[in-house]
Amino acid sequence: MDKINGKILKEMLESGCNNLQNRQNEINALNVFPVPDGDTGTNMSLTYANGIAEVHKSGSEQLSVVAKVFSRGLLMGARGNSGVILSQIFRGFAQSVADTDQIDTKQFAAAMMNGAKLAYKAVMRPVEGTILTVVRESAEYAEIYVGSQGINSINDYMDLLCKEAKASLDRTPELLPVLKEARVVDSGGSGLVTILDGFRAYLMGSPILPESEEERAAAAKTKAVGYCTEFILHLSETGSHLYKEEKMRSSLEKIGENITLIQDGDLVKVRMNTLMPGEVLNQGQRYGEFDDVSVSNLSAGPEKPSILEGSPAAEKQEEKEFGIITVAAGDGLRQLFKDYRADVVVSGGQTMNPSTEDFVSAIAKVNARHIFILPNNSNIIMAANQAAQVTEGKDIHVLPTTSIPQGLCACISFNPEEDTDSNLAGMQEAIDHVKTGQVTYAIKDTVVDGREIHQGDYMGLYGKEISLTDPDKVEATCRLIKEMCDEDTEIITLIQGSDATPEETQKVQKYIEENFEVDVDVKDGGQPVYSFIIGVE
Amino acid sequence: MTVEKKTDYGNITVSADAVASLVGGVITECYGVVGMASKQVLRDGWAELLKKENYQKGVVVKRTDNGLTIDLYIVVSFGVKISEVAQEAQKKVKYVLEKSLSQEIESVNIFVQGVHVIA
Numbered sequence: 001m002d003k004i005n006g007k008i009l010k011e012m013l014e015s016g017c018n019n020l021q022n023r024q025n026e027i028n029a030l031n032v033f034p035v036p037d038g039d040t041g042t043n044m045s046l047t048y049a050n051g052i053a054e055v056h057k058s059g060s061e062q063l064s065v066v067a068k069v070f071s072r073g074l075l076m077g078a079r080g081n082s083g084v085i086l087s088q089i090f091r092g093f094a095q096s097v098a099d100t101d102q103i104d105t106k107q108f109a110a111a112m113m114n115g116a117k118l119a120y121k122a123v124m125r126p127v128e129g130t131i132l133t134v135v136r137e138s139a140e141y142a143e144i145y146v147g148s149q150g151i152n153s154i155n156d157y158m159d160l161l162c163k164e165a166k167a168s169l170d171r172t173p174e175l176l177p178v179l180k181e182a183r184v185v186d187s188g189g190s191g192l193v194t195i196l197d198g199f200r201a202y203l204m205g206s207p208i209l210p211e212s213e214e215e216r217a218a219a220a221k222t223k224a225v226g227y228c229t230e231f232i233l234h235l236s237e238t239g240s241h242l243y244k245e246e247k248m249r250s251s252l253e254k255i256g257e258n259i260t261l262i263q264d265g266d267l268v269k270v271r272m273n274t275l276m277p278g279e280v281l282n283q284g285q286r287y288g289e290f291d292d293v294s295v296s297n298l299s300a301g302p303e304k305p306s307i308l309e310g311s312p313a314a315e316k317q318e319e320k321e322f323g324i325i326t327v328a329a330g331d332g333l334r335q336l337f338k339d340y341r342a343d344v345v346v347s348g349g350q351t352m353n354p355s356t357e358d359f360v361s362a363i364a365k366v367n368a369r370h371i372f373i374l375p376n377n378s379n380i381i382m383a384a385n386q387a388a389q390v391t392e393g394k395d396i397h398v399l400p401t402t403s404i405p406q407g408l409c410a411c412i413s414f415n416p417e418e419d420t421d422s423n424l425a426g427m428q429e430a431i432d433h434v435k436t437g438q439v440t441y442a443i444k445d446t447v448v449d450g451r452e453i454h455q456g457d458y459m460g461l462y463g464k465e466i467s468l469t470d471p472d473k474v475e476a477t478c479r480l481i482k483e484m485c486d487e488d489t490e491i492i493t494l495i496q497g498s499d500a501t502p503e504e505t506q507k508v509q510k511y512i513e514e515n516f517e518v519d520v521d522v523k524d525g526g527q528p529v530y531s532f533i534i535g536v537e
Numbered sequence: 538m539t540v541e542k543k544t545d546y547g548n549i550t551v552s553a554d555a556v557a558s559l560v561g562g563v564i565t566e567c568y569g570v571v572g573m574a575s576k577q578v579l580r581d582g583w584a585e586l587l588k589k590e591n592y593q594k595g596v597v598v599k600r601t602d603n604g605l606t607i608d609l610y611i612v613v614s615f616g617v618k619i620s621e622v623a624q625e626a627q628k629k630v631k632y633v634l635e636k637s638l639s640q641e642i643e644s645v646n647i648f649v650q651g652v653h654v655i656a
Contacts (some may be wrong), residue, residue: 030655033623034566034567034628034629034632034633035594035629035632075617078617078618081568081625084621084622084625087617088617122568122569122571122614122616123565123567123569123570123571123614124565124566124570124571124572125565125566125568210572356620379628382624382627386620438648525593
C-alpha cells in the first residue's frame with residue numbers, strides 16, 4: 001500500500017483503539033511515573049476511545065476530517081498526563097494532513113514527526129524516558145529511513161516505526177531512574193507502542209478486535225447492532241402487583257443489553273438494545289398498556305433522541321430536600337450505598353477516576369435542593385469539586401471522603417430530618433471517626449520507600465501507607481486489622497472484594513471475633529482491586 | 538515562610554526559596570506547563586514567564602493545621618486540556634513534595650495566569 005485515505009485511517013485508528021483497550025491492564029501495571037497510581041492504561045484508553053467515538057459520530061470518511069475530528073475528540077476527552085500528550089501528538093498529525101484527501105508514506109512520516117514536535121512544545125522541560133521520547137525517537141528514525149532509502153510502502157514504514165518505538169521503549173529505564181528502580185518500562189510509552197502495533201496489525205491485514213466481554217460491551221457502544229427499543233408502560237391493576245423490577249430485568253437481560261429500567265409509581269420506562277424487539281414488547285405487555293413505543297435500527301445511522309427524556313413521568317417527580325451522590329466500584333458496594341439512601345452511585349474508584357462530566361450528569365439526575373457528594377477517593381475529590389462549581393442553581397456540598405468506609409459512615413450518619421449544616425457537621429464527624437484499611441495484591445515486583453514488594457504479595461494499606469506485606473491474603477488482612485484496632489474500637493466493617501471468597505471472609509471474621517470484643521459487620525462489596533476493605537470505628 | 542522539622546538531633550529548616558525552586562523544578566517538568574508566572578499580574582495584565590532565579594515569585598507556601606498549602610502560578614501551553622494539565626500538576630507536586638519534604642501537603646492550588654500560544 002502506497003497511499004492511505006480517510007477510510008483506511010479510520011479503520012487503522014480503530015484497530016489501535018482495540019489493541020489499547022485489550023491491553024490497558026498491562027499498561028496500568030507499569031505506571032510508576034510521574035505518580036504511581038496505576039491508571040495510565042485506563043486513562044489512555046478512555047481518551048482514545050473518546051476520539052474514536054467522535055469519529056463515528058461525524059460519520060465522515062474524508063482523511064483530513066477524520067484526523068481533525070479524532071484529534072478534537074482526544075483533546076476534549078483527555079484524561080491524565082498520557083491522555084493529554086496523546087491528544088497533542090494527534091493534534092500535530094491532524095495539522096499536518098489538513099486539506100488532503102490521501103497521503104503517501106512520506107506525508108505520513110512527516111505528519112508523525114509533526115505530532116512528536118508539537119507534543120514537545122507543550123512542556124518547558126520535557127522529561128526523557130517517557131512517551132515523548134518514544135514518539136520522537138521512532139518518528140525521527142522512521143522518517144530519516146524513509147527519506148534515505150526511498151521507501152514507498154506504508155506497511156514498511158509502519159514496520160520501521162513500530163520496531164524503533166519498541167526499541168526506544170526498552171531504553172526508557174536507562175533514561176528515567178524511577179523506572180529502573182521499579183524494573184518497568186514507561187507506561188505511557190508502552191501505550192503508544194500498543195497503539196502503533198494496532199495500526200501495523202491493521203495494515204498487515206489482521207486488524208485487532210476487542211477481546212473480553214467487557215471490552216465487547218464497550219465496543220458495542222460505538223458500533224451497535226440490533227434495535228434500540230424503548231417504551232413507557234402503564235402498569236395495569238393486576239400488572240402492578242405482578243411487576244417486580246428484578247424479575248423484569250433478569251428476563252430482559254436474556255434478550256438484550258444496555259438495559260435502562262426505571263419505575264415511577266405505575267409507570268415503567270424501559271430502554272435497551274436487542275436483536276428481538278418483539279420479544280421485549282411481549283415482556284412488557286404482560287404488565288399493562290403501552291404509553292409510547294419506539295424501535296429504531298442501531299446500524300442505520302445516528303441514534304434518535306430518546307423518547308424517555310422529558311417524558312411526563314420525569315416531570316412528575318417532586319424535588320426532594322436532600323440528595324446524595326457517591327462513587328463506588330463493584331455491584332455489592334453500589335447496592336450498599338443505595339441501601340444507605342445514596343441517590344446516584346457513580347461508577348469509579350482506584351485506577352478508574354470518574355470525570356467532572358460524570359459528576360455533572362449525576363447531579364442533573366438528582367432532583368434535590370441540597371446535594372452531598374462523597375467522592376470516596378482522594379483522586380476524585382477534585383473532579384467532584386469542579387462539578388460543584390460548574391453546576392448552577394443547586395446547593396452542592398462535597399465532603400472530602402477518601403475511602404469507601406468514610407463514605408459509608410457519612411451516608412449512615414445522614415439524617416433527612418436535619419438541616420444542611422448539622423448534616424454536614426454530623427457527616428464530617430463520622431468521617432473523622434472511621435479508620436480505613438485496604439488489602440490488595442502487588443501486580444509486580446517493586447520497591448516502595450525502600451520496602452521490597454514481590455509480585456503476588458498482599459499489601460495491607462492503613463490510610464495511605466503500606467503498613468505490611470504478606471504472601472497470604474487472610475494473614476495480611478488479620479495483621480492489618482490488629483494494627484488498626486485499639487481499646488476504643490467498637491465496630492469493624494469488613495467488605496469482601498471480588499477476588500476474595502466467602503471462606504476467606506469467614507476466617508477473617510472468626511479471627512476478629514476471637515481476638516477483639518467488637519461488633520463485626522460483613523458485607524459483600526464485589527469491588528475490584530481490593531480483596532478486603534476494612535472500616536474501624 | 539520556611540518549612541521546619543524537628544528531629545532528635547536538632548532542627549531542619551528549608552527556606553521558602555528552596556521550596557520555590559523545588560516546586561518550580563517539578564512544575565516545569567509537568568506536561569502542558571510552559572512555565573511559572575508571577576503571582577502579581579503585571580500592569581497590563583500580561584503574565585510573564587519567570588526565570589529560574591525568580592521562581593519564588595510564583596510560589597506561595599503557607600502552613601495550616603493540616604499541613605502545607607501551596608499556591609502556584611503557572612502558564613500553560615495552547616491547545617491542551619487545561620483542567621487535566623492542572624490536575625496532573627497538582628498530583629505531581631503533592632507527590633514529589635510529600636516524598637522529598639516528608640510533610641503533609643494539605644492542598645496545591647493552581648492559578649493559570651496565562652496560555653502560551655506557539656506561533
